[in-house]
Amino acid sequence: MSSTAIVTEPRNPLIARRLGIDTRHEAVVFLRADSHIVRAEGFTAHARVRVSNGHRSIIATLYHVTSDILHHNEAGLSEAAWRRLGLDGGGNVRVSHPAPLESLSTVRGKVYGRRLDAGSLSSIIGDVAAGRYSDIDLASFITACSARPLDRDEAIGLTRAMVEVGDRLSWNAHPVVDKHSVGGLPGNRTTPIVVSIVTACGLTMPKTSSRAITSPAGTADTMETLAPVDLDLKTMRRVVEREGGCIAWGGAVRLSPADDILITVERALDLDSEGQLIASVLSKKIAAGSSHVVLDVPVGPTAKVRSTEDARSIAQGLVEVAQAFGLTAKPVFTDGTQPVGRGIGPALEARDVLAVLGNAPDAPPDLRERAVLLAGTLLELAGKAPEDAGLAMAEQVLASGQASAKFERICAAQGGRRTPPTSSHRHTIAAQSAGRVVAVDNRRLARVAKLAGAPDAKAAGVEVHVSLGEEIERGHPLYTVHAEAPGELGYALEYAAANADIYIVTPP
DSSP, X not given: OOOOOOOOSOSSOEEEEEOOOOOTTOOEEEEETXXXXXXXXTOOTTOEEEEEOSSOEEEEEEEEEXXXXXXXXXXXXXXXXXXXXXXXXXXXXXXXOOOOOTHHHHHHHHHTTOOOOHHHHHHHHHXXXXXXXXXXXXXXXXXXXXXXXXXXXXXXXXXXXXXXTSOOOOOSSXXXXXXXXXXXXXXXXXXXXXXXXXXXXTOBEEXXXXXXXXXXXXXXXHHHTTSOOOOXXXXXXXXXXXXXXXXXXXXXXXXXXXXHHHHHHHHHHTOOOHHHHHHHHHHHHHHTTOSEEEEEEEEOTTSSBOSHHHHHHHHHHHHHHHHHTTOEXXXXXXXXXXXXXXXXXXXXXXXXXXXXXTTOTTSOHHXXXXXXXXXXXXXXXXXXXXXXXXXXXXXXXXXXXXXXXHHHHHHHHTTOOOOOOOOSEEEEEEOSSOEEEEEEOHHHHHHHHHHTTTTTSTXXXXXXXOOTTOEEOTTOEEEXXXXXXXXXXXXXXXXXXXXXXXXXXXXX
């Protein structure tokens, strides 16, 4: 009696070809629709397949090619797939059917109202971090957690799972402090100022920040116009040991990598449930080795948090989940009704930061006040300043030039200070009538900055000229659009013309 072996891999390897297609986090493989492997394996377009090169294996989304861009014996790979397979020198790959994902059954259970226990969340996040979930699978998980909100234990379980799949940092210091803004507010680039103040006071603040996904700038984008931010772990430790802090891109040290994947889809869906927001914020703070964190919660009609009630609920959740991990957290409710500072976009925000640190006469006062408030709160929370004395200490360190000097040393330690670029194309949007500025749509103003090219075009964005409550005349500048190319300026101005009510001015 003979037996037949089950073949789990196709017999014939395919030549891997790098197509230079950016699909963000999702690995994609392209095969000719009439190739032997597509016919033999029954691979349909948009199927999930396993791609391996003998050393590594990934799950990718398959797309068919009907032109001659690929030969029958080639597999085209997106940048994400090429990178994960480690194919710097090229090579061969094999494509096969993947094993079923058991964690998807628990996602379906959540859709129907079943709770997710710690084991289920660990399995889901493990698969997410490994790239086994397609964007459709990710959307299902995110939507389920929004429609069936996570309870406190589920939020704790999700936070723990997100921490466990990434790197964790530890420091020979205590306390280790951090700050985070819940977001949704253009400008608001307080982080470089806060880091400079608290490290000048002797605290340890190894700050890892994100790049923008759909916003005009993330802290890492802004800081990159001032100094290198792609620090590996060894460099990051050296900078922190030397200066007490850093301002680095978190992607270089792989802290809570599943969060970066989930955020991309959350933004596309415009879904950001409370439980997932809490896990997103705290998983990175815990992974970074923080012991004390101040949370900036802007509240406003076009910010991410739109009501006082929502702000209090989120703040309570953040504090309770933080306590479960031994992390001391304190929320600070701030004004989210208008942009902070004058610049929206990497270089424009960087100029605001330098103006505040340099105590320039024309530095934006709202950015200075918010940064001093957050730094002072952090000094008190970490025991560096007595209660109600943190604000004065932060203000003194900033006014004396100590914070500016510390910032320059941090930049030097990270690879050298840079000068932010300036835009070559500009156009000012003026008020169509006289009156009082009574409202601004933060989201649409940020959209103008994005269309102008921010954050990829570092000098692009929006420069704000008015504040809420200000009395202005007809023709007064509202904001100036900055771009690096005429085409991008045109896109932004077309949108601005169609959204003339981004700023609302009522008659006197």
